[in-house]
Amino acid sequence: MLSLVTWNVNSLKARLPRVLELLDEHGPDVVLLQETKCAADVFPHEQLDAAGYHAVEHGAGPWAGVAIAARHELALGEPVRGLAGEPDSAEARWLEVEVAGVRAISVYVPNGRAPDSPSFASKLAFLEAAGDRVAELVFDTAAAALVVAGDFNVAPTDRDVYDPEAFIGSTHVTDPERARLSTLLEAGLVDAYRTLHPKEPGFTWWDYRQGHFHRGMGMRIDLVLLDRASARDLVSCGIDRNYRKGPKPSDHAPLFATL
DNA sequence: ATGCCTAACAGAGTTAGA
Numbered sequence: 283m284l285s286l287v288t289w290n291v292n293s294l295k296a297r298l299p300r301v302l303e304l305l306d307e308h309g310p311d312v313v314l315l316q317e318t319k320c321a322a323d324v325f326p327h328e329q330l331d332a333a334g335y336h337a338v339e340h341g342a343g344p345w346a347g348v349a350i351a352a353r354h355e356l357a358l359g360e361p362v363r364g365l366a367g368e369p370d371s372a373e374a375r376w377l378e379v380e381v382a383g384v385r386a387i388s389v390y391v392p393n394g395r396a397p398d399s400p401s402f403a404s405k406l407a408f409l410e411a412a413g414d415r416v417a418e419l420v421f422d423t424a425a426a427a428l429v430v431a432g433d434f435n436v437a438p439t440d441r442d443v444y445d446p447e448a449f450i451g452s453t454h455v456t457d458p459e460r461a462r463l464s465t466l467l468e469a470g471l472v473d474a475y476r477t478l479h480p481k482e483p484g485f486t487w488w489d490y491r492q493g494h495f496h497r498g499m500g501m502r503i504d505l506v507l508l509d510r511a512s513a514r515d516l517v518s519c520g521i522d523r524n525y526r527k528g529p530k531p532s533d534h535a536p537l538f539a540t541l
Numbered sequence: 542a543t544g545c546c547t548a549a550c551a552g553a554g555t556t557a558g559a
Contacts, residue, residue, distance in 0.1 A: 292558080293548055317558085319549070344549050345557075393559055435559070454559065489559070490546035501559075533547075533558080 283517075284382055286312040288431035288506055289525075289536035290390070290487075294318040294349070297532055298326055300525060304536060305333045308522070311353055312381055313337075314388035316433045318347035325349070340364065342374035348388040348432065352381045367411035369404040376412070380426060384512075385419065389432035394453040402453065405435070409462035413469060420470040420509060428509040430471060433487075433534065435503055436463045438473065441483065442502035454503060472513035474506040474539050475520070486521055487534045495526055506539045515541045 287310045291297040294315060305313070313335065318325070321343045330337050330351055337351035338361040352358055359380030364371050375390045389412065394405035412430075419428055436459045440446040449455045467473065475484050485500025494500065506519060521535040 296548065393557080395557085395559085433559095452559085487559070492545070494546095503559080530547090 284312070284384070284541045285310045285538065286314065286386070286429065286431070286506070286541075287536050287538045288314040288316070288388070288433075288504060290316040290433040290504060290532060290534035292317050292319075292532045292534065294320045294326065294347070295324070296530060298329060300528075300530065300532070302329065302333050304522075304525060305330075305335060308538070309334075309353075310538065311356060312384070312386055312429075313351040314386060314429075314431045315349040315351070316347075316388060316390035318349050319344055320347050320349075338377065338379050340374040340377040342372060345373070346390055347374045348377045348390050350377055350379050350381070350386050350388050356382045365408070365411050365415055367407075367414060369407040369411075375408065376415075384427045384429050387428070387430040387432075389430060389434070391433060391435040393435050394459070397451070397453060397456055405453075406458055406462055409436075409459065410465075413462060413465035416466050416471060417469040427512040428471070429512065430466070430507040431505065431537070431539075433504050434463060436460060437501045437503055438463055438476070438505075442485075444483070444485070444499045444501070454501065466507060470510055471507040472510055472516075474508050474513065474516055475502070475537065477513060478516065478519050484521070485535075486537055488526065490533050504534055504537050506537060508539075508541075512541060517541060 365376035486504035
């Protein structure tokens with residue numbers, strides 16, 4: 283049995299109490315974090331160590347940043363930082379490490395801001411590079427089981443947003459974004475949550491503003507993607523809403539999966 | 542409820558997130 287969680291924490295520094303709370307409550311084997319906003323020299327290794335975890339990180343300072351932590355008993359391989367072909371390698375958005383017989387990848391896809399912005403083109407380019415890397419890893423039959431998890435900043439279908447009408451013309455739902463996300467699935471990855479829960483919305487993000495969380499106005503943009511063999515071992519997948527509530531919550535809920 | 546989001550950087554207001 284392997285339990286993992288992916289969580290966009292929106293600053294690891296600001297969210298550390300909630301992260302430690304989650305580790306204590308759920309004790310996941312592997313933790314994939316996004317938006318750590320944390321440079322390497324200030325990464326909270328000591329606090330995670332005291333909680334029973336060790337971690338590898340890929341940080342760029344005040345923005346983005348990803349990390350992967352695992353319980354001390356699970357050895358971490360040599361991390362691979364960055365993604366071949368990504369538009370801006372100075373942004374820390376992709377991190378790979380072998381753990382528990384799995385190649386774990388924590389990914390934070392660029393937001394894209396607006397479809398007519400340069401940032402949107404970078405988002406598409408990043409997704410294309412991710413698709414290329416996934417295809418490479420899936421093709422490599424010697425590779426370990428594959429888990430690609432994180433904040434994709436794309437709602438795969440209209441089922442994954444609270445009101446499709448409200449999102450027409452905005453990022454996260456456009457055909458170009460969805461088409462590029464689809465290439466990861468076509469390369470051989472399975473959307474863990476949607477496989478187990480075909481009908482429920484499964485939102486993972488709600489705007490901080492205007493009470494969106496309490497009004498059910500969310501999006502499903504955080505995903506756990508598994509290679510097909512691993513997906514057959516999928517036992518459970520879902521969020522813990524309590525981490526979107528309480529003191530200083532992230533705007534994303536953690537998404538858990540058990541194999 | 543004279544604010545209606547949060548975080549970083551800076552040390553106020555701007556930028557970014559999605």
